Structures are given as structure tokens and as C-alpha cells.
Amino acid sequence: MNHNLYAILAARFLETPETAALILPAAQSISFADLDRASARCANLLVQLGLKPGDRIAAQVEKTPQALYLYLGSLRAGCVFVPMNTTYQRNEVTYFLSNAEPGLFVHTPNDWAQELASAAQVPNVLTLNENGDGSFADALAQQADSFATVERGENDLAAILYTSGTTGRPKGAMLSHNNLAANVKTLHAYWHWQQGDVLLHMLPIFHVHGLFVAVHCALYNGSTMLFEPKFDAKRVLELLPRATVMMGVPTFYTRLLNEPAFTRDSCKNMRLFISGSAPLLLDTFNEFQQRGGHTILERYGMTEGGMFTSNPCDGERRGGTVGFPLPGVSVRVVDDQNETCAANSIGNIQVRGDNVFSGYWRLPEKTREEFSSDGYFKTGDVGKYSDDGYLTIVGRSKDLIISGGLNVYPKEIESVIDSLPGLLESAVIGIADADFGEAVIAVIVRRNEADALDAASVISALKAELANFKIPKTVYFVEALPRNIMGKVQKNILREQYSKPTA
Ligand code: MLC
Ligand code: AMP
Numbered sequence: 001m002n003h004n005l006y007a008i009l010a011a012r013f014l015e016t017p018e019t020a021a022l023i024l025p026a027a028q029s030i031s032f033a034d035l036d037r038a039s040a041r042c043a044n045l046l047v048q049l050g051l052k053p054g055d056r057i058a059a060q061v062e063k064t065p066q067a068l069y070l071y072l073g074s075l076r077a078g079c080v081f082v083p084m085n086t087t088y089q090r091n092e093v094t095y096f097l098s099n100a101e102p103g104l105f106v107h108t109p110n111d112w113a114q115e116l117a118s119a120a121q122v123p124n125v126l127t128l129n130e131n132g133d134g135s136f137a138d139a140l141a142q143q144a145d146s147f148a149t150v151e152r153g154e155n156d157l158a159a160i161l162y163t164s165g166t167t168g169r170p171k172g173a174m175l176s177h178n179n180l181a182a183n184v185k186t187l188h189a190y191w192h193w194q195q196g197d198v199l200l201h202m203l204p205i206f207h208v209h210g211l212f213v214a215v216h217c218a219l220y221n222g223s224t225m226l227f228e229p230k231f232d233a234k235r236v237l238e239l240l241p242r243a244t245v246m247m248g249v250p251t252f253y254t255r256l257l258n259e260p261a262f263t264r265d266s267c268k269n270m271r272l273f274i275s276g277s278a279p280l281l282l283d284t285f286n287e288f289q290q291r292g293g294h295t296i297l298e299r300y301g302m303t304e305g306g307m308f309t310s311n312p313c314d315g316e317r318r319g320g321t322v323g324f325p326l327p328g329v330s331v332r333v334v335d336d337q338n339e340t341c342a343a344n345s346i347g348n349i350q351v352r353g354d355n356v357f358s359g360y361w362r363l364p365e366k367t368r369e370e371f372s373s374d375g376y377f378k379t380g381d382v383g384k385y386s387d388d389g390y391l392t393i394v395g396r397s398k399d400l401i402i403s404g405g406l407n408v409y410p411k412e413i414e415s416v417i418d419s420l421p422g423l424l425e426s427a428v429i430g431i432a433d434a435d436f437g438e439a440v441i442a443v444i445v446r447r448n449e450a451d452a453l454d455a456a457s458v459i460s461a462l463k464a465e466l467a468n469f470k471i472p473k474t475v476y477f478v479e480a481l482p483r484n485i486m487g488k489v490q491k492n493i494l495r496e497q498y499s500k501p502t503a
Contacts, residue, residue: 004152005177006075009184009219010036021219022065022227025235030065032222035072038065040147041140042073046104048143049124053078053150055103056160058122060084060093062108062130063205063229066137070106070128071211075177078150079103081159082172083206085406087467090116095169096162097122099361106136130229154178160361161208163303164409166399172361173304175212182354183306184216186326191272191297192313193221193245200236200243201225202252208303209277209405214247233259237266244271249405250280250437253296257287264293272297272313276322277405278437279393285319298322300393304377305329305356309391321390322383329353330376331391333383338372346384346394350376399491401430401438406469408440410491413472416465417442422452427481427489428472431499442472443494445480 013021017033024030030038051057057074059082061067074081082100084093090112097105097120104124107113117125127134152158158180160172199218203210218225226239231248233255240246253275256262267273273288276299288296299310300322308331311323325331333347334340341347356377359367370378380398383391401408410428417426424447433439446452453461455475462471476498482490 002149002151003154003156003177003181004075004078004149005158005180006039006072007149008177008181009216010149013219013222016222019222020224022068022225024065024227025229035069037145038069038140039072039076040145041143042069043076043147043149044143045139046073046077046079049104051077051079051103051124053152054080054157056080056082056100058082058084058097058100058102058105059206060086060088060105060107060113061128062086063210063227064128064130064132065227066128066132066140067205068215069140070136071205075158076147076149078152078156080157083159083161083211085204085206085467087469089463089465089467091465092467094120099162099169100160100172109134152177155358159212161303164407164412166409166411168366171363171366173357174359174361175306175357179306179355179357180212180216182328183212184220186328186355187213187217187307187310188220190310190313190326191217191245191274193217193223194271197221197223197244197271198242199223199225200228200239200246202228202231202236203247203249204230207277207406208301208306209247209249212306213276213301231255233262237261240266241269244269245274246270246272247274247276249277250275250284251278251404251435253280253284253288254435257284257291262291264291267292267294270294274299276301276307278402280319281437282320300381300391302379302381304379305351305353307355308351308353308379311390318390321386321392323391324389325391326353329355332376333385333391341384343385343387346382348397349379349381349383349391349393351379352376401428401440403430403433403438403440403469404436408470413440413442413462413466413470416462417444417458420453420458420461422446422448422450423458425481427491427494429491429495429498431495433473439473440470441474441476441498443476443478443481443498445478 013032020029021032021035022030057079105117105122106126109127126136128136155176158177159175162170164170205211273296275296280298295317297311301307309322311317330352382395383393413428414426424445426444430438482493
């Protein structure tokens with residue numbers, strides 16, 4: 001049997017080849033047969049460029065149908081897809097290229113990508129802009145539109161997704177064809193995907209949520225996606241009457257609730273609203289129920305394994321919880337000695353299942369540290385089970401901020417701040433924010449008042465180094481950071497101090 005994920009998805013979506021796979025903002029429609037042909041062209045191109053199964057393909061491209069062809073073509077050719085957030089800056093991309101050693105880099109045209117690719121000796125470089133044009137699209141047009149999808153085994157890699165960490169450089173999570181296939185089959189059944197479902201797709205497609213959850217589920221169900229370049233609350237109101245399923249991070253839902261025109265009537269055609277990637281506040285959950293007449297289904301997952309738990313489709317969806325372990329996924333809460341905690345006791349969340357990745361790219365030591373001796377992955381999240389089996393995430397043992405559904409590791413920002421002229425040290429923290437859930441702020445100690453940058457200059461210096469969602473919304477200067485007796489910065493004190501409105 002061919003375990004290639006593309007073969008598994010296409011066996012289903014090609015049952016209805018003339019159905020629209022994608023409907024674009026200007027109403028252009030791309031059928032499943034078109035998708036199959038375009039991904040074949042891409043796979044042929046990859047072969048022509050000399051790429052072999054197992055070779056990496058790095059992509060830093062905007063959300064277009066062509067970006068999806070690139071992903072599907074990469075699967076078909078047996079290559080390993082390495083998607084990158086489009087707001088990553090040159091230093092961030094330099095690292096990914098040197099670490100992944102791709103055989104092809106497809107990027108949005110900018111001042112530096114070509115130069116970085118040459119420095120990293122990437123043999124093939126193509127461009128793709130936000131309109132779907134560029135040398136990648138030109139090259140596709142020259143290719144034949146059929147391709148025999150390459151045979152892959154269960155454990156062969158389909159993708160590497162980089163995730164930062166509390167220490168060191170970002171790590172590439174290696175996901176196999178079977179990891180991804182296992183998760184989509186489970187989610188398809190658990191969320192009761194059905195004939196006629198139409199997905200409103202407004203998430204980026206360079207992360208797990210938009211690509212492996214949203215796109216995979218729609219493809220596996222043969223469902224049309226209303227494929228929008230980015231989230232826009234007003235546009236959601238226009239499109240909801242044509243959709244049945246929407247997925248989003250909590251910011252999508254809070255922004256939708258800020259629209260006075262959002263009512264029960266807006267949701268008349270909807271079957272399911274799903275939220276994840278960050279905690280959905282109980283207030284948002286309740287207000288959405290009252291205003292929209294729908295109970296948002298919250299689920300929990302991670303780059304390293306896709307989805308782990310979910311509230312049920314037909315049982316009680318309990319606000320403030322992430323529901324039950326998905327079928328085939330074992331999710332346990334353990335104490336520091338790895339003993340299972342009783343219900344209502346808080347502990348570390350660990351997961352095991354076919355969906356869970358095999359390790360970090362070229363980091364065997366780090367991989368060993370992150371798994372327990374009996375094969376559970378340590379998520380770094382902290383939670384508890386209720387008596388009746390609902391999991392609640394109560395916090396994180398990792399120093400992580402989640403802003404608008406995107407992870408920001410303070411250590412990374414602090415290192416860049418500390419290297420700026422005249423600055424001694426810094427602490428980056430997350431504070432509650434009505435729009436992003438958490439907002440990044442920086443508290444900085446100057447080394448030398450005279451040469452130190454001011455707040456605006458710090459922010460503009462950081463913008464050149466880091467993706468936009470990592471940039472602190474506010475910078476505060478202090479004489480010293482609060483430290484405990486061990487010399488560790490007491491971020492809890494800073495959080496308390498800066499969470500208060502500064503009158
Ligand atoms: C944009 N900005 C952000 C931000 N996104 N700031 C903080 N956090 C974010 N997430 C800032 C930009 O820097 C810019 O600032 C300004 O907002 C406008 O930029 P924009 O691009 O126009 O923003 P907008 O379109 O409003 O984007 C916000 C958003 C987007 C929430 C819609 O970030 C988004 O789509 N998030 C979803 C991310 C996601 O898919 N997460 C899933 C990861 S997978 P300035 O100063 O330059 O104006 C995962 C696993 C799982 O976590 O369980 O799913
Ligand atoms: P990422 O590494 O970007 O995939 O982010 C994964 C992290 O997002 C998890 O480890 C959790 O901390 C967080 N997360 C995902 N879904 C939820 C949720 N529903 N509630 C709270 N946190 C979540």
C-alpha cells in the first residue's frame with residue numbers, strides 16, 4: 001500500500017473531480033481535478049529540477065492556490081515540505097535554510113531571499129508572489145499534468161515544521177506521512193465531516209492549524225474551501241452564509257464579536273465553529289453562544305503532533321476545556337515523577353499516538369529529552385482532567401507567549417534586545433490583551449543611558465531582525481529587573497506590574 005498522504009487524500013477528493021476544491025475571493029473556482037493536475041505539474045517540475053524523495057523544499061510564500069500546489073506537489077514527489085511564516089526576517093530564514101538544507105527554496109520576491117539562498121548553497125530558487133505569479137508559476141505551466149504519486153512508507157517524512165523553544169535555536173519537528181494521515185482520518189470522523197460541508201478558510205497555510213487541520217480535513221472530505229488570503233471579520237460576515245464549517249484562533253472569534261452585524265442570522269447556514277491554537281476565553285465562548293447561537297468547539301494540539309484532544313460534536317462542548325483525548329491518541333497528566341495524576345490534580349500533559357512526530361530534525365539529544373521513557377511526548381503544557389474526563393489546560397511549564405495564535409518564545413526576543421547598543425538586559429513577558437489574547441511587552445535595563453536606544457528605536461531595530469508578531473507592543477525601561485534569591489528574573493512580578501492599566 002502507498003502511504004503517501006497525497007494518495008490517501010486524492011483517493012477521496014477525486015471521487016468528485018468536478019466539485020470546486022477552492023473558491024477564490026474573486027469567485028474563481030478551482031476543481032479537485034484542477035488541483036490534481038496542478039499538483040502533478042509541480043511534482044514533474046520537482047523531478048525535472050533533480051529533487052529526489054526525501055529532499056527538502058523550503059517555502060516562504062503568501063497564501064495562494066499556487067502555494068497549495070507546491071505543498072501537494074512536494075507530497076506527490078515524496079519530498080519533505082518546510083513551510084515558513086511569511087513575516088520571518090532574513091536572520092530567521094538564514095537559520096532555516098542552513099538547517100533544512102533544501103533542494104529548492106520558493107519565496108516571495110524581496111531584497112534578501114535570493115542572496116540568502118546563494119549563501120546557503122540552495123541549488124534551486126524560484127519566486128511566487130501574492131498574486132500567484134513568479135518563476136515558480138511560469139515553470140509549472142511548462143509541465144505535464146499527470147504524475148504517478150511516489151510510493152512512500154508510513155514513516156517517511158512529509159514535512160518539517162520549525163518551532164522555537166525556550167532554549168537554543170528553533171527545532172524542526174519531523175512529521176511523517178502516517179502522522180498526518182492518522183490525524184486527518186481521526187478529525188474527519190470526530191467532527192462529523194459530511195457531504196455538502198464547505199470550509200471557510202482564513203488561516204495562514206504555513207502552520208499546523210491552517211494546513212494540516214483545515215486543508216487536510218477539507219481535502220479528505222472532498223469539501224470546497226472558500227480560500228481567503230487572510231482573516232478579515234467583515235469578509236467572514238459576507239461568506240458565512242455560503243459556509244458550514246469555520247476554523248480559527250480565538251482572535252478570529254473576538255474580532256467577529258466586535259462586528260455589530262454579527263448575529264444568529266449570520267450563522268444560519270453554519271454547522272460548526274472550531275477554535276484552537278490558544279486558549280478561548282470563557283467570555284468569548286459564552287458571548288458567541290448568545291450572539292451567534294452556536295457553541296464553539298475547542299480543541300487542543302501542537303506542531304509536534306497535530307491535534308490531541310477535542311470537545312465532542314454531539315456531546316457537551318464545555319467552555320474553558322479542550323475536551324477529550326481524540327480516538328487513538330493517549331493524553332495523560334503526570335506529576336514530576338511521571339506518575340499519573342488523579343482527576344482534578346494539576347500536572348504535565350504528555351501525549352502518544354500515531355499522529356505524534358518521531359523527533360526533531362538532526363537533534364537526537366533534544367528528541368530524547370522531550371520523550372518519556374515509555375514513549376510519551378512532553379508537551380510543556382500543564383493541565384488537569386475533570387471527573388468526567390474533560391481536559392483543561394491551566395498553564396504552561398515552558399516560557400511561551402501565544403499572541404493571536406502564534407508562539408513567541410521570550411528568550412529569542414530577549415537575546416536580540418540584549419545585543420542592541422546601550423542595553424544591558426531585558427525580560428519579555430505576555431500580558432492579557434483583548435485582541436491577541438496575550439500581547440508581547442519588553443522590560444529593559446539600559447547599560448548606559450547616554451548611548452542607549454529609545455523605545456521607538458528598539459522597536460524599529462527589532463523589526464529588522466524578527467517576524468512582526470514577535471515585536472513587543474510596548475517597551476518599558478527600568479533600573480533593574482526583579483530577581484529571586486537564585487538570581488532568576490521574577491516574570492510573575494513583572495506580569496502583575498505591567499498588566500495593570502498604566503493610568
Ligand atoms: C499580526 N500582528 C500581530 C499578529 N499578527 N501581532 C501580534 N500577534 C499576532 N498574531 C501585527 C503585525 O505585526 C502588524 O503590526 C499588525 O498586527 C497588522 O498586521 P496584519 O498582518 O495585518 O495582522 P492581522 O491580519 O490582523 O493578523 C492577526 C491574525 C493573524 C490574528 C488574524 O496573526 C493570524 O491569522 N493568526 C493565526 C495564526 C495561526 O494560524 N496560528 C496557528 C499556529 S498552529 P504593525 O505594528 O506592523 O502594524 C498551532 C497548533 C494548533 O498553534 O493547536 O493549532
Ligand atoms: P505550536 O507549537 O505553535 O503548535 O503551539 C502549540 C501550543 O499552543 C500548545 O503547546 C499549547 O500551549 C497551545 N494551544 C493549542 N491549542 C490550545 C487550546 N485550545 N488552548 C490552550 N492552548 C492551546
